[in-house]
Amino acid sequence: xxxxxxxxxxSDEVMQALKAMVERDNVTMTEAIRRAISTxxxxxxxxxxxxxxxxxxxxxxxxxxxxxx
Numbered sequence: 001x002x003x004x005x006x007x008x009x010x011s012d013e014v015m016q017a018l019k020a021m022v023e024r025d026n027v028t029m030t031e032a033i034r035r036a037i038s039t040x041x042x043x044x045x046x047x048x049x050x051x052x053x054x055x056x057x058x059x060x061x062x063x064x065x066x067x068x069x
Contacts, residue, residue, distance in 0.1 A: 043068060 010018065021032040043053055043066075053066040 018029060018032055018036075021027075021036070022029055025032065025035075027035070047053060047068055053068070054063050055066060056063045
């Protein structure tokens with residue numbers, strides 16, 4: 001597998017979120033970005049194929065449908 005090096009500009013808010021993910025999951029920034037991209041692709045593919053993405057509150061059992069645009 002070959003790799004590409006990229007440079008991105010992130011807002012302070014996004015950078016803070018990335019740092020929080022890195023600390024919480026004890027991973028590198030590169031790995032946190034890979035996970036975020038993989039998750040986005042998974043959700044996007046599911047939605048594009050007609051599947052619904054739902055979040056359920058474990059206590060109240062309320063369900064919300066999530067729609068990505």
